[in-house]
Amino acid sequence: xxxxxxxxxxxxxxxxxxxxxxxxxxxxxxxxxxxxxxxxxxxxxxxxxxxxxxxxxxxxxxxxxxxxxxxxxxxxxxxxxxxxxxxxxxxxxxxxxxxxxxxxxxxxxxxxxxxxxxxxxxxxxxxxxxxxxxxxxxxxxxxxxxxxxxxxxxxxxxxxxxxxxxxxxxxxxxxxxxxxxxxxxxxxxxxxxxxxxxxxxxxxxxxxxxxxxxxxxxxxxxxxxxxxxxxxxxxxxxxxxxxxxx
Amino acid sequence: xxxxxxxxxxxxxxxxxxxxxxxxxxxxxxxxxxxxxxxxxxxxxxxxxxxxxxxxxxxxxxxxxxxxxxxxxxxxxxxxxxxxxxxxxxxxxxxxxxxxxxxxxxxxxxxxxxxxxxxxxxxxxxxxxxxxxxxxxxxxxxxxxxxxxxxxxxxxxxxxxxxxxxxxxxxxxxxxxxxxxxxxxxxxxxxxxxxxxxxxxxxxxxxxxxxxxxxxxxxxxxxxxxxxxxxxxxxxxxxxxxxxxxxxxxxxxxxxxxxxxxxxxxxxxxxxxxxxxxxxxxxxxxxxxxxxxxxxxxxxxxxxxxxxxxxxxxxxxxxxxxxxxxxxxxxxxxxxxxxxxxxxxxxxxxxxxxxxxxxxxxxxxxxxxxxxxxxxxxxxxxxxxxxxxxxxxxxxxxxxxxxxxxxxxxxxxxxxxxxxxxx
Numbered sequence: 001x002x003x004x005x006x007x008x009x010x011x012x013x014x015x016x017x018x019x020x021x022x023x024x025x026x027x028x029x030x031x032x033x034x035x036x037x038x039x040x041x042x043x044x045x046x047x048x049x050x051x052x053x054x055x056x057x058x059x060x061x062x063x064x065x066x067x068x069x070x071x072x073x074x075x076x077x078x079x080x081x082x083x084x085x086x087x088x089x090x091x092x093x094x095x096x097x098x099x100x101x102x103x104x105x106x107x108x109x110x111x112x113x114x115x116x117x118x119x120x121x122x123x124x125x126x127x128x129x130x131x132x133x134x135x136x137x138x139x140x141x142x143x144x145x146x147x148x149x150x151x152x153x154x155x156x157x158x159x160x161x162x163x164x165x166x167x168x169x170x171x172x173x174x175x176x177x178x179x180x181x182x183x184x185x186x187x188x189x190x191x192x193x194x195x196x197x198x199x200x201x202x203x204x205x206x207x208x209x210x211x212x213x214x215x216x217x218x219x220x221x222x223x224x225x226x227x228x229x230x231x232x233x234x235x236x237x238x239x240x241x242x243x244x245x246x
Numbered sequence: 247x248x249x250x251x252x253x254x255x256x257x258x259x260x261x262x263x264x265x266x267x268x269x270x271x272x273x274x275x276x277x278x279x280x281x282x283x284x285x286x287x288x289x290x291x292x293x294x295x296x297x298x299x300x301x302x303x304x305x306x307x308x309x310x311x312x313x314x315x316x317x318x319x320x321x322x323x324x325x326x327x328x329x330x331x332x333x334x335x336x337x338x339x340x341x342x343x344x345x346x347x348x349x350x351x352x353x354x355x356x357x358x359x360x361x362x363x364x365x366x367x368x369x370x371x372x373x374x375x376x377x378x379x380x381x382x383x384x385x386x387x388x389x390x391x392x393x394x395x396x397x398x399x400x401x402x403x404x405x406x407x408x409x410x411x412x413x414x415x416x417x418x419x420x421x422x423x424x425x426x427x428x429x430x431x432x433x434x435x436x437x438x439x440x441x442x443x444x445x446x447x448x449x450x451x452x453x454x455x456x457x458x459x460x461x462x463x464x465x466x467x468x469x470x471x472x473x474x475x476x477x478x479x480x481x482x483x484x485x486x487x488x489x490x491x492x493x494x495x496x497x498x499x500x501x502x503x504x505x506x507x508x509x510x511x512x513x514x515x516x517x518x519x520x521x522x523x524x525x526x527x528x529x530x531x532x533x534x535x536x537x538x539x540x541x542x543x544x545x546x547x548x549x550x551x552x553x554x555x556x557x558x559x560x561x562x563x564x565x566x567x568x569x570x571x572x573x574x575x576x577x578x579x580x581x582x583x584x585x586x587x588x589x590x591x592x593x594x595x596x597x598x599x600x601x602x603x604x605x606x607x608x609x610x611x612x613x614x615x616x617x618x619x620x621x622x623x624x625x626x627x628x629x630x631x632x633x634x635x636x637x638x639x640x641x642x643x644x645x646x647x648x649x650x651x652x653x654x655x656x657x658x659x660x661x662x663x664x665x666x667x668x669x
Contacts, residue, residue, distance in 0.1 A: 069663050072567070074567055074661070074662045074663040074666070075661070075663040094571075094572050094659075095571050095572065095573070098566060098569050098570060098571045098572065099569065099571070101567065101568065101569045102568065102569020102570075103569070107567050107568060109564075109666070113560070113563075113564040113567075113666070114564075115252075115561060115564065115565070116259070116561070117252065117255035117256055117258075117259050118252070118255070126248070126568070127568055127569055129248045130248070130569055130570060130574075174568070178569075
């Protein structure tokens with residue numbers, strides 16, 4: 001059953017509950033200036049609760065990726081704020097933001113973006129090394145995730161020796177290994193065939209349900225929309241629809 | 247360890263480019279090492295010849311003697327100073343000398359000559375004069391009637407003072423062993439000093455410092471110059487030390503210890519100031535050449551590091567997006583450069599050391615001998631020392647790190663989003 005909910009608009013209407021993990025207030029992102037000014041995102045106010053499986057959809061150039069990048073702290077807004085776990089990430093220094101991303105956000109990119117000189121196993125392990133997780137714990141977590149994403153026996157292969165689907169599985173494992181509270185996935189299935197994409201989505205859905213991880217997707221993929229509990233629709237940088245599904 | 251692992255793998259990911267960079271940097275190291283070895287070796291050789299053949303490492307004179315030498319500017323109580331100096335562990339020898347520019351006459355010819363009164367025993371301990379006798383033998387006694395030839399036979403009983411004559415002067419005056427030499431100069435009392443000496447040795451060769459000198463015994467010199475009453479007066483004390491590098495410090499300390507402001511204690515750099523200044527100027531010229539080598543190598547390194555960082559921009563974006571701190575990205579690039587620099591230094595060292603050892607042992611014969619400060623050189627020698635090896639290492643490593651700094655800062659500061667959007 002699909003339930004239409006009100007779009008959060010004015011700043012005063014944004015009230016975060018204790019379960020809120022992502023909150024954006026009057027988020028705007030503009031590129032260029034004068035005649036070449038492009039408003040990629042206009043006054044986006046979103047509240048996402050912990051454990052949601054949210055898809056941000058819209059046509060190309062609607063601002064989906066921009067919104068995801070702003071939420072992930074990869075880009076700075078022209079105006080407005082992003083709160084993650086009740087922390088305003090726009091006021092963080094470069095190092096603080098790096099540490100915050102490392103500990104709280106997992107990224108899955110359309111182009112996989114694995115480190116080519118590291119093996120699949122090392123790619124997954126990388127964030128834990130940054131976090132200073134002990135070797136025994138690292139090995140345990142990597143083994144468990146390799147098993148969960150179906151990459152057993154492929155740990156020593158470098159990204160170039162893996163198929164697109166296998167690389168994306170490594171990317172998913174890498175995003176989840178540090179047990180982040182949010183996973184941001186930018187069109188994660190765009191480069192995969194439909195079966196591999198569906199398998200991967202089922203795996204993420206399962207992790208979402210079992211571990212209560214919050215997933216936010218930017219996507220065109222109907223398979224993600226089918227599985228999403230909430231769909232935010234963007235058109236020309238504006239949120240035009242926000243629907244929750246039971 | 248993670249950063250180290252990444253750095254090594256990044257170096258190995260493009261082996262051909264890394265190899266070219268290593269060869270370029272190693273080549274730079276090799277050239278720097280060779281240039282330094284030749285420069286230091288040649289000058290060490292010249293300094294050794296200067297100091298050990300005549301000058302010594304430190305000299306003591308009456309104040310201003312070096313600027314305006316005079317028969318009357320003598321060191322009084324030289325014996326006491328010699329005794330004091332010889333007690334110092336650093337001192338290997340002290341040679342007292344009296345100088346007199348003279349006119350030398352022999353076999354119908356006259357030439358100007360520098361007559362030097364020496365203490366043969368002390369001179370032999372201080373300089374290599376004894377080893378440079380090409381004919382005859384070294385002064386062993388004050389007067390000729392106590393001198394014997396190489397066969398052990400007495401060669402004269404005339405009572406003439408023996409003299410050792412420089413090779414060129416002897417050739418010009420057509421003198422050989424046993425010939426008479428007339429010296430004319432000015433005595434300390436203003437009288438005309440003149441005497442007949444007998445040649446007992448020919449010193450050096452056509453390229454030697456002493457080729458126009460005449461060496462006689464100190465006591466003979468005192469008699470020649472009418473200084474018989476001043477047995478402890480000399481013009482110069484030449485001191486040889488166990489370490490050339492201690493000369494300046496030793497001169498300063500000795501000056502303080504002497505407590506005699508009328509005496510001037512100078513290291514060889516001051517005594518041979520014109521040579522020292524020309525050496526310093528020549529070294530600066532070498533440094534310019536080395537600077538050009540470093541510049542060329544640095545441009546190559548900068549190109550490699552820039553290429554490496556530009557083509558990995560997207561990767562840096564990923565590293566930063568997943569939580570790598572900017573400082574870690576900076577460290578990664580600097581570490582890659584450092585590792586490249588260290589390996590290239592090892593390659594350069596492996597190539598340079600055998601050549602430097604060959605240069606130090608055999609050297610390069612020059613087609614035309616060169617005259618430097620009155621000494622003629624026909625072979626350029628190299629040197630193998632810590633300085634010759636360490637300076638190029640420091641220069642290669644530091645220049646690599648300097649040129650890597652900008653790409654590293656750029657990668658550390660780049661926005662993860664911009665980096666991820668890079669092609």
